[in-house]
Amino acid sequence: MKASIVTIGDEILLGQLVDTNSTWLADNLTQESVVIQNVLSISDKLEDIVESLELLSSASDLIIVTGGLGPTKDDVTKKALAEFMNTDMYFDETMFNKITAYFEKVGFTLTEAHRLQCYLPKGIEVLENKMGTAPGMYFTQKGTHILSLPGVPYEMKWIFENSFLPLLKSINNLGVPTLHRTIRTVGIGETRVEAKIRDIIDELPEGLSVAYLPGLGQVKVRLTARGQNAQDDVMEKYKTKLTNALGDYVYGFEKTLLEQALMDVFVRKGKTLATAESCTGGQIAAKIVSVSGSSKYFLGGSVSYSNEMKRIHLGVQEETLIEQGAVSEQTVIEMLDGLLQSSGADIGVAVSGIAGPGGGTPDKPVGTVWLAWGSKGERHTEKLQLGKDRIKNIEYTTVVAMNRLRLFLTH
Amino acid sequence: MKASIVTIGDEILLGQLVDTNSTWLADNLTQESVVIQNVLSISDKLEDIVESLELLSSASDLIIVTGGLGPTKDDVTKKALAEFMNTDMYFDETMFNKITAYFEKVGFTLTEAHRLQCYLPKGIEVLENKMGTAPGMYFTQKGTHILSLPGVPYEMKWIFENSFLPLLKSINNLGVPTLHRTIRTVGIGETRVEAKIRDIIDELPEGLSVAYLPGLGQVKVRLTARGQNAQDDVMEKYKTKLTNALGDYVYGFEKTLLEQALMDVFVRKGKTLATAESCTGGQIAAKIVSVSGSSKYFLGGSVSYSNEMKRIHLGVQEETLIEQGAVSEQTVIEMLDGLLQSSGADIGVAVSGIAGPGGGTPDKPVGTVWLAWGSKGERHTEKLQLGKDRIKNIEYTTVVAMNRLRLFLTH
Numbered sequence: 001m002k003a004s005i006v007t008i009g010d011e012i013l014l015g016q017l018v019d020t021n022s023t024w025l026a027d028n029l030t031q032e033s034v035v036i037q038n039v040l041s042i043s044d045k046l047e048d049i050v051e052s053l054e055l056l057s058s059a060s061d062l063i064i065v066t067g068g069l070g071p072t073k074d075d076v077t078k079k080a081l082a083e084f085m086n087t088d089m090y091f092d093e094t095m096f097n098k099i100t101a102y103f104e105k106v107g108f109t110l111t112e113a114h115r116l117q118c119y120l121p122k123g124i125e126v127l128e129n130k131m132g133t134a135p136g137m138y139f140t141q142k143g144t145h146i147l148s149l150p151g152v153p154y155e156m157k158w159i160f161e162n163s164f165l166p167l168l169k170s171i172n173n174l175g176v177p178t179l180h181r182t183i184r185t186v187g188i189g190e191t192r193v194e195a196k197i198r199d200i201i202d203e204l205p206e207g208l209s210v211a212y213l214p215g216l217g218q219v220k221v222r223l224t225a226r227g228q229n230a231q232d233d234v235m236e237k238y239k240t241k242l243t244n245a246l247g248d249y250v251y252g253f254e255k256t257l258l259e260q261a262l263m264d265v266f267v268r269k270g271k272t273l274a275t276a277e278s279c280t281g282g283q284i285a286a287k288i289v290s291v292s293g294s295s296k297y298f299l300g301g302s303v304s305y306s307n308e309m310k311r312i313h314l315g316v317q318e319e320t321l322i323e324q325g326a327v328s329e330q331t332v333i334e335m336l337d338g339l340l341q342s343s344g345a346d347i348g349v350a351v352s353g354i355a356g357p358g359g360g361t362p363d364k365p366v367g368t369v370w371l372a373w374g375s376k377g378e379r380h381t382e383k384l385q386l387g388k389d390r391i392k393n394i395e396y397t398t399v400v401a402m403n404r405l406r407l408f409l410t411h
Numbered sequence: 412m413k414a415s416i417v418t419i420g421d422e423i424l425l426g427q428l429v430d431t432n433s434t435w436l437a438d439n440l441t442q443e444s445v446v447i448q449n450v451l452s453i454s455d456k457l458e459d460i461v462e463s464l465e466l467l468s469s470a471s472d473l474i475i476v477t478g479g480l481g482p483t484k485d486d487v488t489k490k491a492l493a494e495f496m497n498t499d500m501y502f503d504e505t506m507f508n509k510i511t512a513y514f515e516k517v518g519f520t521l522t523e524a525h526r527l528q529c530y531l532p533k534g535i536e537v538l539e540n541k542m543g544t545a546p547g548m549y550f551t552q553k554g555t556h557i558l559s560l561p562g563v564p565y566e567m568k569w570i571f572e573n574s575f576l577p578l579l580k581s582i583n584n585l586g587v588p589t590l591h592r593t594i595r596t597v598g599i600g601e602t603r604v605e606a607k608i609r610d611i612i613d614e615l616p617e618g619l620s621v622a623y624l625p626g627l628g629q630v631k632v633r634l635t636a637r638g639q640n641a642q643d644d645v646m647e648k649y650k651t652k653l654t655n656a657l658g659d660y661v662y663g664f665e666k667t668l669l670e671q672a673l674m675d676v677f678v679r680k681g682k683t684l685a686t687a688e689s690c691t692g693g694q695i696a697a698k699i700v701s702v703s704g705s706s707k708y709f710l711g712g713s714v715s716y717s718n719e720m721k722r723i724h725l726g727v728q729e730e731t732l733i734e735q736g737a738v739s740e741q742t743v744i745e746m747l748d749g750l751l752q753s754s755g756a757d758i759g760v761a762v763s764g765i766a767g768p769g770g771g772t773p774d775k776p777v778g779t780v781w782l783a784w785g786s787k788g789e790r791h792t793e794k795l796q797l798g799k800d801r802i803k804n805i806e807y808t809t810v811v812a813m814n815r816l817r818l819f820l821t822h
Contacts, residue, residue: 013447014591015438016624016633018431022452027426036424037459039452041433048448055466180425213427220427275693275714281700282686282693285714289692292768292801300716302724303686303696309711312753313724342723357703390703 001172003029004060005039006052008068008077012041021066021156033178044068049080057144067151069134077148082121089119099133127163131155136163177230181239183221185249186403190214197245205229217399259287262402265409266297274345275301276314276335279353283398299345314338327352327364329381332372340376349373349401355393369397373404412583414440415471416450417463419479419488423452432477432567444589455479460491468555478562480545488559493532500530510544538574542566547574588641592650594632596660597814601625608656616640628810670698673813676820677708685756686712687725687746690764694809710756725749738763738775740792743783751787760784760812766801780808784815
């Protein structure tokens with residue numbers, strides 16, 4: 001099944017909003033073996049919407065439209081759908097009664113705008129939306145399935161998952177069967193990943209291919225199978241081969257994030273963790289805490305941004321700060337020691353660096369970052385020499401810190 | 412001038428990459444009064460690229476294509492451009508010499524893939540790329556300006572800003588003049604923003620309009636002028652009126668982030684800040700540190716995630732934790748007191764809550780968050796009752812904390 005995604009609204013065209021709705025939809029459709037042919041953002045002009053629907057329907061089996069629904073949006077999408085379907089609007093009593101009942105329950109007053117929302121194009125199927133008042137709408141036109149969803153992400157997602165997905169499974173003509181597997185690596189570049197698995201790639205059976213998706217400090221290896229070899233046992237066999245060839249660089253599969261992999265290994269080993277951060281300013285801790293359940297192993301830490309805080313919270317020696325500087329191996333070692341001492345954690349990580357873009361010296365240019373990690377009995381240090389982009393330096397250092405902790409426990 | 416943006420590559424269609432390139436381009440083109448008509452993502456199939464260029468060129472004055480360039484991408488975009496232009500490829504000696512010289516300088520070995528990169532469609536203008544080896548390419552076809560950029564964000568941005576922008580300014584036929592102003596508010600919902608400025612909106616001169624762009628805890632008010640009233644003095648007048656009507660809820664304008672506004676007010680008042688975070692896990696500190704120059708006022712803080720850390724780092728009383736619980740007004744007050752004491756900061760903020768999705772009780776459901784902020788002489792507390800989404804709860808609490816600190820110093 002081939003699909004197109006259309007986003008309606010000015011925010012994306014003005015560059016004021018990143019289109020995460022389309023990414024979410026594309027990801028979820030891909031998991032259903034739907035092939036996305038194009039993702040389009042257009043303005044909320046009626047004629048543009050109709051024209052796009054006409055254009056896309058000739059080549060797509062499914063079109064998903066998001067946005068342009070709801071009381072303040074003038075419901076332009078509904079009007080465009082009616083024009084595209086060459087039909088009139090009707091007043092949906094059932095929907096109106098539901099909204100009325102809901103508003104009475106929560107004690108809100110129904111407005112004229114809400115009443116107008118209940119006018120829908122004749123011939124559509126209303127898909128339930130338990131997260132708001134704008135409905136999902138579904139219909140077929142000349143063999144193309146069309147789904148219209150509101151633009152508010154949690155409403156869009158709810159309708160898709162609960163009201164549309166069962167329907168999709170019933171209409172989805174799979175065409176060429178397709179399967180994906182994703183292997184997530186960290187601490188190794190794209191070319192080195194490729195070199196390590198080249199032999200396996202050369203012997204892949206027909207229909208299987210590999211793509212590399214590089215991120216900051218991470219590379220995802222995506223194995224795709226199309227056709228007769230798109231079978232779970234074939235995929236698992238080559239996923240295992242690739243994983244073995246990549247060894248320790250692999251931290252997880254599919255949608256597992258590095259911070260989740262980190263939690264898994266700490267919980268499995270029954271160890272606790274604390275952090276001491278200068279240049280990353282709490283980013284390592286925040287990443288760790290973003291995972292539900294992190295309190296099982298993460299005790300907390302210190303954001304010792306100023307020298308004073310490094311002394312007070314972590315007991316870094318004043319002479320170390322004066323003689324070696326805040327960005328030095330000795331400082332991060334003392335930060336780590338103080339952290340392990342004061343927190344009582346089994347394992348810790350300490351970071352100090354010059355995130356930039358200012359603050360560099362000839363000796364210690366912007367992007368110099370020192371890390372120390374380990375336990376009371378076994379400490380390691382590492383120096384990074386990064387670029388001038390502050391946000392990138394912070395994010396990259398966070399990835400390195402989490403990976404060092406992961407490897408410390410897996411070795 | 413009307414423009415289309417086309418992104419080439421599978422990652423977006425598979426939902427594995429959010430298309431931030433298009434957002435950046437749309438934002439930068441909008442600032443040049445270019446009107447974006449559509450943003451399209453397509454696969455890297457040659458025929459799809461050619462077809463899209465043909466389709467879009469009939470209605471767009473400018474098409475910007477990103478992606479599908481570079482040694483590992485098989486340079487499909489170049490081949491598609493040549494087919495669209497109905498021209499052949501030539502070997503660009505100048506480009507080859509430049510790449511050779513660069514590789515000699517950094518001591519890398521030139522590969523065959525790099526040599527192949529120097530084949531370009533006849534008739535294009537090569538735009539310099541100081542960030543990599545894939546060139547920008549520019550040409551006109553039947554009156555439409557076409558720009559091709561690599562997909563790597565920092566290369567794309569560099570070529571656009573340095574090699575293309577001067578060219579754009581010379582070819583840009585402005586059409587209807589358009590101006591934008593953005594007023595950024597925090598701590599007030601969309602409907603209340605609208606109620607506060609309704610009178611001003613009713614009296615806006617012809618061609619001026621207002622749009623609301625809601626985010627988590629924040630609403631951006633965008634004032635747009637098209638036509639004869641698109642003049643700076645008219646815009647400034649109404650921007651001032653709107654700002655005055657919105658009062659303290661306004662923290663900044665245009666692209667200013669809340670964390671930048673926070674730094675500005677602390678630096679202006681000459682005060683220092685420290686943070687004590689439980690459920691936000693360092694996110695408040697990380698946001699603060701993400702702004703360059705934050706060391707001028709931010710000392711650091713404690714990520715006191717476990718009860719032990721609350722006791723050790725901040726001196727929260729054991730009986731408070733037992734009797735009132737870690738998520739309580741008394742706990743955040745003691746966290747704040749301990750923080751101000753140990754850090755020596757003028758002002759502090761302390762947060763403790765249940766981020767979810769687990770960990771709630773009937774008394775303290777998921778989403779219960781306590782904040783305390785202030786100085787030694789003046790403390791405030793606030794209880795939030797949020798939803799069940801962990802990431803959203805952390806981000807929203809971070810916004811509230813930064814806003815409370817901002818207002819504490821501005822009042």
